[in-house]
Amino acid sequence: MKGVLLAGGTGSRLYPITHTGPKQLVPIANKPVLDYAIEDFIDAGITDIGVILGNKGREAIQQHLGDGSDYGVDITYIIQGDPLGLAHAVGCAKEFVGDESFVVYLGDDLMREGIEEMVADFDPEEYAAGIGLQEVDEPSRYGVVGRNDDDDIVELAEKPDDPPSNLALIGIYVFTPEIFDQIEALEPSWRGELEITDAIQGLLDDDRRVQSHVVHGWWKDTGKPSDVLHANRLVLDAIDRNLAGTVENKESVIGRVELHEGAVIENGAVVRGPVSIGADTRIGSGSYIGPYTSIGENSEIDNAHIEASVTMGDNEITADRTIVDSLIGRQAAITSSEDKQPTGDRMVIGRNSTLEL
Ligand code: G1P
Numbered sequence: 001m002k003g004v005l006l007a008g009g010t011g012s013r014l015y016p017i018t019h020t021g022p023k024q025l026v027p028i029a030n031k032p033v034l035d036y037a038i039e040d041f042i043d044a045g046i047t048d049i050g051v052i053l054g055n056k057g058r059e060a061i062q063q064h065l066g067d068g069s070d071y072g073v074d075i076t077y078i079i080q081g082d083p084l085g086l087a088h089a090v091g092c093a094k095e096f097v098g099d100e101s102f103v104v105y106l107g108d109d110l111m112r113e114g115i116e117e118m119v120a121d122f123d124p125e126e127y128a129a130g131i132g133l134q135e136v137d138e139p140s141r142y143g144v145v146g147r148n149d150d151d152d153i154v155e156l157a158e159k160p161d162d163p164p165s166n167l168a169l170i171g172i173y174v175f176t177p178e179i180f181d182q183i184e185a186l187e188p189s190w191r192g193e194l195e196i197t198d199a200i201q202g203l204l205d206d207d208r209r210v211q212s213h214v215v216h217g218w219w220k221d222t223g224k225p226s227d228v229l230h231a232n233r234l235v236l237d238a239i240d241r242n243l244a245g246t247v248e249n250k251e252s253v254i255g256r257v258e259l260h261e262g263a264v265i266e267n268g269a270v271v272r273g274p275v276s277i278g279a280d281t282r283i284g285s286g287s288y289i290g291p292y293t294s295i296g297e298n299s300e301i302d303n304a305h306i307e308a309s310v311t312m313g314d315n316e317i318t319a320d321r322t323i324v325d326s327l328i329g330r331q332a333a334i335t336s337s338e339d340k341q342p343t344g345d346r347m348v349i350g351r352n353s354t355l356e357l
Contacts, residue, residue: 001045001046001100001101001102001103001104001119001174002046002047002048002050002056002100002102002103003041003044003046003102003103003104004048004050004052004090004096004097004102004103004104005034005037005038005041005049005050005051005052005066005105005184006052006086006089006092006104006105006106006146007022007024007051007052007054007061007107008053008054008055008056008077008083008089009023009050009054009056009057009083009108010023010054010083010125011023011056011057011108012226013223013291014026014222014223014225014228015224015352016058016329016351016352016353017319017329018056019129019154019350019351019352020055020329020330020331021057021060021183022058022060022061023108023222023223024057024089024108024228025057025060025061025064026137026222026228026289026310026312027220027230027278027293027294027296027310027312027313028110028152028220028231028232028235028295028310029219029235029236029239029276029294030071030231030258030260030276030296030297030305031115031279032208032255033107033108033109033110033222033231034061034064034065034107034357035071036070036322037048037106037107038050038071038073038260038292039071039114040111040113040114040115040116041060041103041105042071042072042083042114042240043114043116043239044103044114044120044288045116045119046103047068047072047074047121048073048074048075048076049068049072049074049075049076050075050076050078050079050096050097051065051075051076051077051078051107052079052080052089052090052091052092052093053077053078053080054080054081054082054089055081055082055083056110057122058079061079061098061304070098070211072331076096077110078092078096079092080092083193083307084187084188084193084194084332084354085188085193085194085195085196086171086193086194087183087186087193087194087195087199088173088183088193088194088195089174089180089198090104090199090320091180091184091194093216094177094180094190095110095177098177098298099176099177100177101122101124101174101175101176101177101344102134102174102175103115103172103173103174103175104172104174104196104329105172105176105262106144106170106171106221108221108222108223109170109171109172109219109220109221109222109247110219110222110231110234110235111132111170111172111215111218111219112216112217112218112219112234112238113215113216113217115132115172116211118132118172118174118215118269119174119346120128121211121213122174122211122352123211124176126130126209126211127176127208127209127210127211128175128176128178128179128203128208128209128210128302129173129174129175129176129178129179129198129200129203129208129210129211130173130174130185130210130211130212130213130243130334131145131169131172131173131174131210131212131213132169132170132171132172132213132215132217132219132297133167133168133212133213133214134167134168134170134171134195134214134215134216134219135143135166135167135168135214136139136166136167136168137166137169139160139163139165139166140160140161140163141159141169142158142168142169142170143158143159143168143169143195144156144157144160144163144164144165144166144167144168144169144260145164145167145169145212146164146165146211147165147167147342149193149251151212152209153204153210153212154204155201155204155211156169156197156198156201156204156210157168157197158189158195158197158198159191159202165209166296167214167240168214168215169197169335170215170221171221172215173200173261174211175198178201178203178208179203179261180201181201182203182206183199184195185202186198186199187227188339194312195310217271218219218234220234225327226230228290228327229260229308229309229310229325229327231257232292232310233292233308236256236274236275236276236292236293236294236327237238237271237274238289239273239274239276240256240258241254241255241256241257241258241261241273241283242257242258243257243258243259243263243265244259244261244263244298245259245260245261245262245264245277245279246259246263246264247259247265248263248264248265248266248267249267249268252267252268252269252270252271253265253270253273254270254271254272254273255272255274255291256273256274256275257272257273257274257275257276257277258275258276258277258280258348260276260278260279260297261279261280262280263277263278263279263280263281263282263283263297264281264282264283265283266282266283266284266285267276267285268284268285268286269283269284269285269286269288269289270287270288270289271283271285271289272288272291274291274292274335275289275290275292275293275294275295276289276293276294276295276298277289277294277295278294278295278296278297278313279298280296280297280302281295281299281319282299282300282301283298283299283301283302284300284301284302284303284304284318285302286302286303286306286320287301287302287303287304288304288306289301289306289307290305290306290308290310291306291307292308292309293306293308293309293310294311295308295311295313296304296310296313296314296315296330297313298313298314299311299313299314299315299316300315300316300317300318301315301317301318301337301341302317302318303318303336304317304318304319304320304321304322304323304334305321305322306322306323306324306326307322307323307324307325308324309323309324309325309326309327309328310326310327310328311328311332312327312328312329312330312332313330313331314330314331314333315328315330315331315332315333316333316334316335317333317334317335318334318335318336319334319335319337320336320338321334328345345357
C-alpha cells in the first residue's frame with residue numbers, strides 16, 4: 001500500500017509562527033510534526049510515500065524530508081499549489097497511487113497509537129474507504145459521522161451545526177481508487193473548499209460501504225498554538241530520561257529529561273522533566289526549565305524560568321522572567337533591558353503576534 005501525506009495548507013491559525021515556515025515543521029519535543037506521520041507510515045509497513053505540497057513552505061519541507069532515504073522511505077513530491085481543500089489535495093495523488101488502495105494522513109495531525117491497526121484491518125473487498133474516528137467535545141469543529149445501530153456509517157457532515165454524533169474524523173483515511181471519481185464530481189463547500197468528507201459521503205450515496213476505526217489513544221490536530229502546546233505535553237508524557245549532552249550537576253536535572261547531543265545544562269541550572277532540550281543548546285546557570293517544556297536546538301537560555309512551553313530553536317532567552325504556556329518561534333530573542341533607561345518592556349513584535357503580559 002502507498003501513503004499520501006498532505007503537507008499543504010496556509011497554517012493561518014498558527015500565525016505568526018507560520019509566516020516563516022510550514023505548520024508541518026513545527027517541532028513537538030524537538031521533532032517536526034511531519035516526522036511523526038512518517039514514522040507511523042513506516043510502522044504500518046508503508047514506505048512508498050507521496051507528499052502533497054501547497055505553495056507555503058514547499059522548499060522547507062522538501063529540504064527537510066529530502067528523498068526520504070534518511071528515514072528509509074521513498075518520497076515522491078506532488079504539487080497541489082493553491083489550497084483548494086483536502087479532497088483537491090487527495091485528487092492530486094491519482095497518478096501516484098494508480099490502482100492500489102492507499103492511506104491518507106494529514107501532515108499536521110499527531111496520534112499516539114499510530115495507523116498500523118487501521119491499515120491492517122482495512123478490507124477493500126467489502127469497503128470503498130476506511131476512516132479513523134475519535135470522540136470529541138466539540139464535534140462542530142470537525143468532520144462528523146452518523147452511525148446506525150450496527151455501527152455502520154450512514155452519513156458524514158463537515159463542521160455541522162447539528163452534529164449527528166460526537167465521533168469526529170481524525171484525518172486518517174484509507175481509500176480505494178474509487179474515491180477519485182467522487183472527488184471529480186465535487187462542488188466547493190460553504191467554506192469554498194473541496195471537502196474529503198463530501199467525497200466519502202458520495203461513496204455512501206452510491207451504496208458503497210465505509211469502514212470505521214475508532215481511535216482510543218490521544219489524537220491531536222496541531223492547528224492552533226494551544227494545540228501545539230497540548231501535543232507537546234502529550235508527547236513529553238511518554239519520553240524517557242536520556243542525557244546525550246553534558247550535565248554539569250546531575251542532581252539538578254530531575255526526572256524524565258531528554259538532552260540532545262552537544263547540549264549543556266550548566267551547574268546552577270535546574271531542569272525538571274518531562275523536558276526535551278535540543279542539540280547544541282546551552283541552559284545557563286541562572287535558568288529553570290519546568291515540566292512540559294521543549295527547548296529547541298542551538299539556543300542560549302539563561303536567567304529565565306520557562307514552563308509548559310515550546311521554543312522552536314535558534315533562540316536567545318536571557319531575560320529574568322517567568323515564561324509559561326508560550327510558543328516561541330525560531331530565532332526569536334527575549335533578552336533583558338534592565339540597565340536601560342527608561343525602564344520598560346522593549347519589543348519588536350511581528351504581525352499576528354500575541355503577548356499576554
Ligand atoms: C479537516 C477535515 C475534518 C477533520 C479534521 C481533522 O478539517 O476537513 O473533516 O475532522 O481535518 O483534523 P480542517 O483542519 O480542514 O478544518
